[in-house]
Amino acid sequence: MPLAVKTKNWGGVLLAVSLLALAIWFLMPFLKIDSSDYKSADSSLYRLAAGLMILILYIGKWFFDVLSPQGSGRRVSNLKSVLLIILSIVVLVFIIYVIVQAGSLYLGSAAQQDANELIY
Numbered sequence: 001m002p003l004a005v006k007t008k009n010w011g012g013v014l015l016a017v018s019l020l021a022l023a024i025w026f027l028m029p030f031l032k033i034d035s036s037d038y039k040s041a042d043s044s045l046y047r048l049a050a051g052l053m054i055l056i057l058y059i060g061k062w063f064f065d066v067l068s069p070q071g072s073g074r075r076v077s078n079l080k081s082v083l084l085i086i087l088s089i090v091v092l093v094f095i096i097y098v099i100v101q102a103g104s105l106y107l108g109s110a111a112q113q114d115a116n117e118l119i120y
Contacts, residue, residue, distance in 0.1 A: 019054055026051030030101045033108075048102050055095055059088050 026047045066081045 016058075020058065023051045023054035023058075026054070027098050030098045030105070033101050033105045044105075048098070052095060052098065055091055059091055059095075062088050 029044060030048060062084045066084050
């Protein structure tokens, strides 16, 4: 019986890492928000939506990989399951943080716009 050599699909790994890096890059402006960001609040909506969509899709993929593994024909190891669940929770906390930051940006820009309308 020949020995089975496990090969890693490096193209898939590179694509996954690239998409996650792209999502982080999309969400970078929302990590720290100050008053100068209020001017560009409307234009950053698409960037926020794209970054959050990528991360939400990955959380779904990771939970699907843990709960119903495909292609291997055997159970996922407990360590891998726990690590994927922890990673998903960390990413979910990051998503919630970004949503709170974006909410404060949009509420602050609305308050600033109302203040500008009162001046004129």
